[in-house]
Amino acid sequence: MIRLERVSKVYPTSARPALADVDVEIDKGEFVFLVGSSGSGKSTFLRLLLKEETPTSGKVLVAGKDLGRLSSWKVPALRRSIGTVFQDFRLLPNKTVFQNVAFALEVIGKPRHTISQVVPEVLDLVGLDGKAQRMPDELSGGEQQRVAIARAFVNRPMILLADEPTGNLDPSTSVGIMKLLDRINRTGTTVVMATHDAAIVDSMRRRVVELSLGRVVRDQTRGVYGYGA
Amino acid sequence: MRASFVLSEIGIGLRRNLTMTVAVVVTVAISLALFGSGLLIRKQVETMKDFWYDRVEVSVYLCGEASTGSQCQGVPVTDEQRRAIGEDLRALPQVQEVFYESQQEAYERFREQFADSPDLVDNVTADALPESYRVKLVDPTQFDVVASAFAERPGVEQVQDQKALLEDFFDVLNKLQLLALIIAGVQVFAAVLLISNTIRVAAFSRRRETGIMRLVGASNLSIQLPFLLEGVLAGLVGAGIASGALVALKALLIDGQLRPTFEFTAFVGWGDVLSIIPWLVLTGVLLAGVSSFVTLRRHLRV
Numbered sequence: 001m002i003r004l005e006r007v008s009k010v011y012p013t014s015a016r017p018a019l020a021d022v023d024v025e026i027d028k029g030e031f032v033f034l035v036g037s038s039g040s041g042k043s044t045f046l047r048l049l050l051k052e053e054t055p056t057s058g059k060v061l062v063a064g065k066d067l068g069r070l071s072s073w074k075v076p077a078l079r080r081s082i083g084t085v086f087q088d089f090r091l092l093p094n095k096t097v098f099q100n101v102a103f104a105l106e107v108i109g110k111p112r113h114t115i116s117q118v119v120p121e122v123l124d125l126v127g128l129d130g131k132a133q134r135m136p137d138e139l140s141g142g143e144q145q146r147v148a149i150a151r152a153f154v155n156r157p158m159i160l161l162a163d164e165p166t167g168n169l170d171p172s173t174s175v176g177i178m179k180l181l182d183r184i185n186r187t188g189t190t191v192v193m194a195t196h197d198a199a200i201v202d203s204m205r206r207r208v209v210e211l212s213l214g215r216v217v218r219d220q221t222r223g224v225y226g227y228g229a
Numbered sequence: 230m231r232a233s234f235v236l237s238e239i240g241i242g243l244r245r246n247l248t249m250t251v252a253v254v255v256t257v258a259i260s261l262a263l264f265g266s267g268l269l270i271r272k273q274v275e276t277m278k279d280f281w282y283d284r285v286e287v288s289v290y291l292c293g294e295a296s297t298g299s300q301c302q303g304v305p306v307t308d309e310q311r312r313a314i315g316e317d318l319r320a321l322p323q324v325q326e327v328f329y330e331s332q333q334e335a336y337e338r339f340r341e342q343f344a345d346s347p348d349l350v351d352n353v354t355a356d357a358l359p360e361s362y363r364v365k366l367v368d369p370t371q372f373d374v375v376a377s378a379f380a381e382r383p384g385v386e387q388v389q390d391q392k393a394l395l396e397d398f399f400d401v402l403n404k405l406q407l408l409a410l411i412i413a414g415v416q417v418f419a420a421v422l423l424i425s426n427t428i429r430v431a432a433f434s435r436r437r438e439t440g441i442m443r444l445v446g447a448s449n450l451s452i453q454l455p456f457l458l459e460g461v462l463a464g465l466v467g468a469g470i471a472s473g474a475l476v477a478l479k480a481l482l483i484d485g486q487l488r489p490t491f492e493f494t495a496f497v498g499w500g501d502v503l504s505i506i507p508w509l510v511l512t513g514v515l516l517a518g519v520s521s522f523v524t525l526r527r528h529l530r531v
Contacts, residue, residue: 050444073448073449076446076447076448076449077446078446079443079444079445079446080445080446081446082446083445084444090437090440090441090444092437092438092441103438103441103445104441104445106234107234107441107442107445107447107451107452108445108446108447108448108451109451151441151445152445155445155446
């Protein structure tokens, strides 16, 4: 589903590569934690998959497509097949929960009757039934992140990328979010999650890819956050 | 992308950015109104040329008792001279027609022309006005031929080309047109900068929305279209106001003031005004559209 072949990324303003010679393959339906300290290249990894960045060298393949050969007008189609969730939720504060989720469908031209059907379904899935008409600032952090996940998943993407989704949440709320991501993973969606949260990684027992200074230093199928951590 | 969704996004954008949008509309309106006035002045010059070039004559004034010209020295033209001048004029191949106007006829025409100023008419007698030959040329630019042949001739006080008077007037109008176009140009420049800045501010104030749109795979077109249409809409409203100003100019100034005052000449008609309006709309839309588009390419990279 996702393959990086000898990928390096050097930002023009930095001498040290953000990613160096990274080889990673992720199969369809996998759940992968991307761990590592700040600046280890986790975010760059995710941005490469969205073609928000292009690698300095090497090849990035997503869903069988070589992103280096993907023309710019096909990038939106790529992004429609990938849902993305962030630490800071990125909801629109002047839209209701329903409108926030519907926005993702409206801007890709989905008809209104489809929207009015699938948005309640996905809100139900993420556990926000009955809160469709709330504004984001009336919700708790965990609920806001559920809205963001609903928005990322409403289009049923093949891949869900999560960049520190529990970074702003307390541990018990985080557990709820992880259960939700796990549920989404069980529908067949490939999930790649960058995180600092050792407790979560250790409790989930899923594949762990550790980056350090832009290199893959560990790739374990049923891993923990770190040796001795 | 549904039309209703695009429209609601445009509405949100315009309301959020109302002061800037008003500034854009006003600037576009002023620049296009001046541009339109420039075009209208040109139409006016063309209209007057059509009207007058068929009517202009060369006047060959003959010496009378009241003549002060150095050639006459108070000696009126003799019958012999008058007859010879008339014959020679008719013999010229450049001349189409020749009319003789006696002092009495000149006086009647004068009275008619200045009927509004009885004081002036009362103070002038037929003797004070010169008799003349009115010469209509085949080609109104060939004045020099007549002037060089008759200006020095005894009994001729002066050869006057009405076209020269018109040219002076056209010259003034052309300068006015140039001035209007220059100011319009400066205004267009200001409008382009304003539109570009407005779009930049709009793009910045909606970076959350556009960021999410990019993320969920909205096409470039659907991200940029609301901004582009906002610009075009502002341009369109500006063009509408400019067209209204042009219509007002025609109705109030030309038809309301100038036409009753200067009855002897022709003015631009409604057809001329209506033929300019599409150009104003086109210019307004292109102006706003192109400057929005260029700005978007720089500030809304996908």
